[in-house]
Each structure stands twice: as C-alpha cells, then as structure tokens.
Amino acid sequence: MTDSERLQQAGLRVTAPRLATLEVLREPGHLTAEEVYQRVAETLPGTSLQAVYNVLAAFTEAELVRRVEFPGSPWRYESRVGDNHHHVVCSGCGAVADIDCVVGHAPCLTPSDASGFVLTRAEVTFEGLCAACAAAADRESLASA
Amino acid sequence: MTDSERLQQAGLRVTAPRLATLEVLREPGHLTAEEVYQRVAETLPGTSLQAVYNVLAAFTEAELVRRVEFPGSPWRYESRVGDNHHHVVCSGCGAVADIDCVVGHAPCLTPSDASGFVLTRAEVTFEGLCAACAAAADRESLASA
DNA sequence: CAGTTATTTTGAATGATTCAAAAAAGCGCT
C-alpha cells in the first residue's frame, strides 16, 4: 500500500507535510516533534513546526504512529505500531531502544490485583545503561579503585 | 523515627515547609506539586509554590518520596517508596491506583532481549477504566443499544 | 471548476518546571 493510500484509509487528506512525515518516520527510531520537523524541512522547506505537530497528532489519533513519553524528554514518535512493545532508556546518554514484550505471555497485562480497574494497556519503560555507557561506567569505577 | 530525624538522616535541614510536606504526603495518594502546595499552605500559610518544588526535588533526590509521571499530567509524588510498585491510570477520570508488582517474580525486569542494556528499573503504567468509569461506560453502551 | 471542509500558516498563549539573586533561617561552635 502506498503512503497516499494509507492516509486515505485513515480518512486523512493527502498533503505534502503528511507524506514527508510518513517518509521521515519510515525508518525505525524515536523522534521528537522537533526532530521530525528538522527532517521534514529538509525535503519540504517552508513547512512549519506547527504543521508537524498537527500531523503527528492526527497520525497518533489514527494510529499511524505511536507516541511515547519518557521522563524529562519531549514526546517521541515512532512508526512501529500495533504490537505494544516496550522501551529502555539509557540513564547515561538518553538512548532509546525497543524491547519486545517480556517473556512471551504478556505478564505485564496481568497484575495480581488491579483494584477494580479494567485494564486496556500496559506501558512499560525500562531504565538502565546502554552498552556504551555501561562500559564507560566500568572504566570509570576501575580507574577510581 | 520522627520526621525531623528522617530529614536529618537524609542530610537535610529540618524546616517548616519540609515537615509540612512530609505530613501532607504521609497519607497514601499521588499528588501534584500544586496539590501538595495547596495542602501545605493550609497549615503553613505564606509558603511559596517554589519552596514546595524545592522540597519535592530534595525529597525525590533523597528518596523520601517517589515521583511518578503520567501522560498528560504534571508530575505526581507519593510517600510509598522502595518497593517499585506500579500504577493504573483511569482513562476516564484520571484516577490513579497502586498496583503491586505483577505475578510475584518481577517478570517486568526480565525482558526477552534488552539490546545490550544493563537494566536497573522498570516503570510500568497500566491504563484502563476504574470501577466507576467502567460501570458508567456499561450503562452508556446499554442505553445506546 | 466551484463549493465545501480539512489543513497549514502565523502569531500568540498556556502551564509546568526551572533559574537566579537576595533575604531568611538552620546548624555547629564557642
């Protein structure tokens, strides 16, 4: 299916900013609105940041993209949708990586006691150190020892 | 241990705003800085919102309180610390409830593949409808059927 | 192509959090 068709299927008009945004978000990654805007502006100068915000809001609504929120960071957007995967954020450098849903059977959707809530979704964010930052920390502690 | 002693143990000076904040956060709940400020101001008029922000930042740093972030909401603070429990947020009314760590053996800390990250923490936020909102939704769908 | 409606542009507003400088208060010591 072409990008235009995807937009139409979602009930959205086919516009240049939207096509450019789809293109930018095609490759894997977790970009902020500002970052998407920078990249869109490369191929489509004159596009406003506000337009990118509008596009991303519409896409999120239509579930063409997924919006993820990490502490202390602006919202980020990715094209990997529909699989409720999770994320790790490096507390050293801020790098983000995808994590497939834990140990098979989605244990994260079956808490022991949900206090009467009907659960629809689980958002899981891991925190840790990426390989590079962990290595750096190792060298650090070795040097000071 | 008294609140004063807790502050001293954390290396923090004992001040009125800090004691008042500890008092406010004694009971379970998830309050925003603004809400803490409102309650502190009741017993300690003249306290500034900025002071509350300072206190909460110091407390979070010292792990006297835990800060949790929910999408679309200002940060919230709670006194239940040290057990890495999780949360549900009602998508209807915004109510927040605690959820003990899922099915015993903390499966949320053992993802199938962490892409080389060394994990230190898992933040799990469930989304759903609280009992009241679920009941309301039921009535709604019944009426329109 | 004209009419209708969605989208983009431009410019400003909002709200939570942070920054900075001066005043006040807490603590250790005498």
Add this chain to the structure above:
DNA sequence: AGCGCTTTTTTGAATCATTCAAAATAACTG
C-alpha cells in the same frame, strides 16, 4: 545566647514543549 557559614526560602522572571485561534490555502466531491 551569639557568630559565621551554609542551606533553604522567597520573589520574580525565564524556559520549553505543547496548545489555541484566526486567516489563508489547499484537498476532495460532484
């Protein structure tokens, strides 16, 4: 109790991501 040093609070302003609003423009329908 009083001094001096350091932390905390106050006051006032700044920052940043996101949102709001109105007018201009562009996409779809027939």
